[in-house]
Amino acid sequence: MKQSAATDPIFPRVMHVASCLTILALVPFAGCKREPSAVSALKATASGTALIESSGGHQVGATGTALKDPLVVQVNDEHGTAVAGAIVEFHGPLGVSFDPAAVLTDSSGQATTAVTLGSISGLYHLSAVTPAKSHSVTLDAVETALGYQQRLGAILADRYCTRCHDPESSAERVSNFDNLEVKPHTFSDGNTLNKMSDADLVAIIEHGGPALNRSALMPSYRNTLSAAEIRALIAYSRAVSDPPYQAAGTVYANK
């Protein structure tokens, strides 16, 4: 074998290509594993069979900043009772950092980590992993990072839009949603808004609901908001859309 490797000029090239491919294949995973030392320093005293999300998923933050609330997951055993002392590791795409990246569950079976999002706006698919008896259990959580324009949209939406468009009501900020006969769509209502083009949304915001034969209770904002502000509002609604918004237009073969 050794002999043939030395004599056959093809073989080293194959080896070379193979190793290159292996390295390339590993590259996407390189960003996922963060601070392996932190993981190895922890000693799990128990393990569970299920992971559930307690809180901290579906948050909307700004790019590069820490999310307001920590991500909390709970490890359960087969009977559904919380397991203390199980190890949970958190993984995310490149640019996301967890503090801590691995943690033992507390007495109530919960693992808490602070999440800082990366510098690219969009959806971040995070995962929490805990080793179970035979295999490891993974839980996925999705967070949204807003860029400058989308965050400006969020601020404008808060000032002009959400009082009607968001049914969420609090003592500090009473929603007008329930008072409206034709119910407005929330900004994250992807099932409705994803079907509408940017031009349609601009038309509704600029000229009011009747422009597209919709509720007259939606006033015209053409003289109140600038074109850039209206674009920011649309960018924000696209960013928080659920299901996620896929921009129509040229679709590239390699995507």
Add this chain to the structure above:
Amino acid sequence: MQFLKKVFSSAWHTLFGDPVRAFGVVSLVLLLALAVTPTKEHFSQWHRYQRQYLSLIRDRGDAVSLRRRFQPGIHQIWLPDLGVVDRCTTCHLGLSEASLADEHRQPFRKHPVIPHALEGFGCVICHGGQGAATTVAEAHHSQRDGEMPILPTRYIEAGCGQCHQNALAGTPQLNLGRSMLTRYGCVHCHTITQPDGTKVAATDHPPSLVHIADKSSREWIYSWLKDPQAYAASTTMPNYKLSDTDASDISAYLISSSKSQAGDTVAPGVKTVAATDPAAGASLYGESFCSSCHAVQNAAGNLVGGDVGPELTRIGNKVKPEWLLAWLDNPRIYDATTPMPHYRFTSQQIATLAGYLQAKSDSDYGTNVHLSATTPQQIAHGRKLIVELGCAACHEIGGVQKPDNFAPELSTIGSKPLAQIVFLAGMDHSLPTYIAGKIRQPRAFGGSTKMPQFSLTNAQTDAVTTALLALTSRSRSMPDSLRIAEVVETNYQPAGHAGKLMTELACFSCHRIQGKGGDMAPDLTWEGSAVQRQWLSDFLKNPNTLRPSLIRRMPRFNLSDNDNKELTDYILAVYQSPVVDPDLAPSATNSPDLVEHGRQLFYSKYACQGCHIADTKTDKGYIGPTLTQVGSRLTPAWVCAWLRNPQALRPGTAQPNQNLNEEDAGALTAFLMSLKGSSAKGGKR
């Protein structure tokens, strides 16, 4: 030696033995020397990125147009006025390519949408880093000779803050940080001079301690100094980590230096009513809208209420009963500049409210504090500590001068050379890390650091760090034309008796008038044009609510008829808008047809009922003010002008500008003015 000589001579002979050979060798060497630079360039980092970019775009649908816009070689944005020489676009090739929005690999990402053009500002103005460099290491991370690495994304708003001294809608973190610098007392000790030469002024109201003994006991002061947050979680007072002796000595000095002042306290015999009616107290507390400014921790541990005044969760532990009675009677005697209004409570109300507040106490708070009698040495030591710690930078303290420039100036902290910074072991050597670390745990940077421990959340720390990172030397060398000035609070002061009344009632704590005051309540700059006399007078006497969903409302002051008239007259006469002309208003008596036309417009064309209630039976709109009595509240001229352009009268108002024509505005005004409400029929309320 012989051998070396032999080798050398044979080599010489081989290379330069005859002229032809020598010529050939020299030519070859010259050729190689000439090839060095192109070869180096070929293998340079930026060239590699350009090749990567070309292979990246090769397979895309719009490869042809992307390829056409691609220019090989070093790119440069040169803006001599701004001192910008940026070659970032040499590698960051997709910054302006809209079709690369789905490409997340750096350095080829499209730049997110921002209001500035790349060619107009370059990159380093916002991001920092070395624009002229052509390698990643030098451009992004260089720290040589005071060079700054690029700003991490989490502090990127600091880049905006270099030019934008005003509060931008799109930079919430920077705005929060700036407001914290003035609200948490940072600028009492640290001087911050803005590029235009103005000094950042504090907006907090640290209480004077000159008469502190009238208000609080030495035991409370001691407990407070030891841990301010244990008394009130929301206080901005930092923790100085004092030893028991130091806290005891400081409290001793504060008590001994305090001078009693007539009127600060009510003589024990005067408190006639022993108010122990909690229900009446709670309802008076609610009616007076104390919670608009003061917060109280509820059973769940959440703070409920505003943050203009101090938290009142344990107020009974803090203040002496005889002081509280006097304070509620007229707070301006103890503190002439307090944001608290003079409510003009009756003595019965004062007693009820005082009893209610006094009961807000924690029986466990400060129970184990037993301070021995003070000695002159302790008092002297207390004074020494007060001077050393700079207490008088914030608080007025008897016998201690307010120190000037107590702490290092921060006007260019965002450009502090890293060579001047002593980092802690294990700390990332970067300015943002240093600033955030210093804010988070100042005492970790050595025992001689006087800066106290603030209790800030991570988001607050990031915000303050962002605001400080915006204070760069670049922001000072920027041309003035690029600088957008901060909106500075005016020092407007209304005149005469009405002006005195407005100060006493602390109108400016909530309302903004002519550029001065708070933003909790409506801006009153043009209130005189807006409202009718009878309504204003009634409202001042007994404020009812205009917006059903608001929980922070105008409190009721027990104004005398004369004061009420003075205030009404003043507001109506002085706060007149030049653009609202009463003579041009639609006539007060409108034809029923016009009113009906206005009603049609209200309900169909403009669908105002979405936000307003004109008829309580049918309308449910909950956002704008209730309009059932608007005809007896507002003037027709104002309504008409408002409908046509609300933002012109009150910038930032949420009512959209519907661009009404004169005819529609007139009809709507006629309809609205016909809504007189029930109270108008029944005469005065």
